[in-house]
Amino acid sequence: MPYITEIKTFAALGSGVIGSGWVARALAHGLDVIAWDPAPGAEQALRKRIANAWPALEKQGLAPGASQDRLRVVASVEDCVRDADFIQESAPERLELKLELHARISAAAKPEAIIASSTSGLLPSDFYATATFPERCLVGHPFNPVYLLPLVEIVGGRHTDASAIDAARTVYSALGMRPLHVRKEVPGFIADRLLEALWREALHLVNDGVASTGEIDDAIRFGAGLRWSFMGTFLTYTLAGGDAGMRHFMAQFGPALKLPWTYLPAPELTERLIDDVVEGTTEQLGEHSIAALERYRDDTLLAVLDAVKQSKTAHGMAFGD
């Protein structure tokens, strides 16, 4: 089946944090966008979130013809997907809900339109179990804010065609993203498996009274967080091994892996732990609103992306290297 790779119309189902991020990215790339969300007041909330993201997208550079006016919000799943060239579902992370929704989406969509889910870790073979033409169904897992962060993990299910994975890769690349094909269908894929490990350890540190939420965030943002924007753990640790590289690093720090530094199983989410985390992060927010912090995050991300791009160019690398 030749899947659509030159898309004009993007359908977004679910317009919360992630769905609205997809809508903003698609609009900024000059597409027509059709959106559906069953919540009362969803259209107003969506347009507000897009308006908050738009200054960053303008700074990054809009495609010719890009406009917030090219968003149309409709009243049913079928109206949302019928004419769409590419479909992105960003509904709540519940297997039963996604199973039912994808049966509806795929029955109404053009057979040659790719259908993607933003799920953070559910398995596509599970929630596409009753889909029509499941060969074009896959996961396109983005990162928040979707309109600025390039990574999208593509994961196929049991029935997904290799050519559908290629088509999704083409579409996401045209939307300015950096697709990463996750070759095995595993819960949490690659990135969330890593992020969850860090998150569990952070919760243990709060639970054990070792550090506040702000101190833990400091430990990330003034250290590893800075280098993670341009170099991953494997290459970073290769440099940490000095001239002898990874073999020396493994010899020196490998035995520490046997020490009980980490807990791995998640801590019990007691009321006390939840209160500690909420109180800690409320203190970190201070007087700032979420929308103001989103704009600060967007501007800082743009600056980091720009700096990484410039440095890579100076070293003869492309941004995607």
Ligand SMILES: NC(=O)C1=CN([C@@H]2O[C@H](COP(=O)(O)OP(=O)(O)OC[C@H]3O[C@@H](n4cnc5c(N)ncnc54)[C@H](O)[C@@H]3O)[C@@H](O)[C@H]2O)C=CC1
């Ligand atoms: N929040 C995050 O950091 C990330 C979330 N995701 C994934 O994106 C998806 C959406 O998550 P969020 O945007 O964070 O959630 P959210 O709670 O912000 O938004 C979900 C939206 O779906 C709507 N909705 C409710 N029932 C629906 C239905 N039957 N069909 C369509 N929409 C429905 C809600 O009204 C709401 O607007 C989930 O699968 C999640 O795992 C992926 C990457 C990051």
Ligand SMILES: C[N+](C)(C)CC(=O)CC(=O)[O-]
């Ligand atoms: C917390 N989360 C699992 C929903 C996070 C993601 O899926 C990716 C992200 O943006 O960190």
